Amino acid sequence: MSTLPAKPSVVTSSLLETYQEAVMRTGVPTDIPSDRLKLALIGLQDELGEIAGPLKQYLWHGHTFDIAHLEEEIGDLLWYLALLCNTLNIALSEVLARNISKLHERYPDGFSQERSQQRVEQGERA
Numbered sequence: 001m002s003t004l005p006a007k008p009s010v011v012t013s014s015l016l017e018t019y020q021e022a023v024m025r026t027g028v029p030t031d032i033p034s035d036r037l038k039l040a041l042i043g044l045q046d047e048l049g050e051i052a053g054p055l056k057q058y059l060w061h062g063h064t065f066d067i068a069h070l071e072e073e074i075g076d077l078l079w080y081l082a083l084l085c086n087t088l089n090i091a092l093s094e095v096l097a098r099n100i101s102k103l104h105e106r107y108p109d110g111f112s113q114e115r116s117q118q119r120v121e122q123g124e125r126a
Contacts, residue, residue: 013093020092023082036087043080047073 030036050073057063085092107115 013091016092016096019078020082020086023079024086026079027083033087036083040080040084040087044077044084047077047080051077 027036028039051070054063054066054069054073058065082092084090085095106119
């Protein structure tokens with residue numbers, strides 16, 4: 001079994017595959033896909049709250065910005081996302097590649113409000 005590098009400088013397909021393998025190794029043992037789906041979905045919602053709460057406190061309540069805490073919570077969010085992908089037999093690297101391709105096609109010169117508004121007017125999903 002491969003191990004994750006301490007601090008990789010580049011995210012590769014191999015690193016994402018290793019991460020997805022690590023998620024399966026560290027997850028709740030169950031062979032019931034619906035249980036893994038439920039865990040992934042509830043975990044994603046929970047971790048989004050763990051990210052949103054401190055940001056709300058920073059933006060509106062005057063608290064300090066704790067980047068280390070947010071990095072940890074984003075890591076937890078990614079863990080549940082990888083669990084969801086694993087359960088659905090989806091490779092994170094493929095999801096990222098398709099998303100980059102979609103965004104490049106949608107905004108070849110970078111984001112513009114005009115192109116975004118045209119997409120909505122043409123009935124494309126926002």
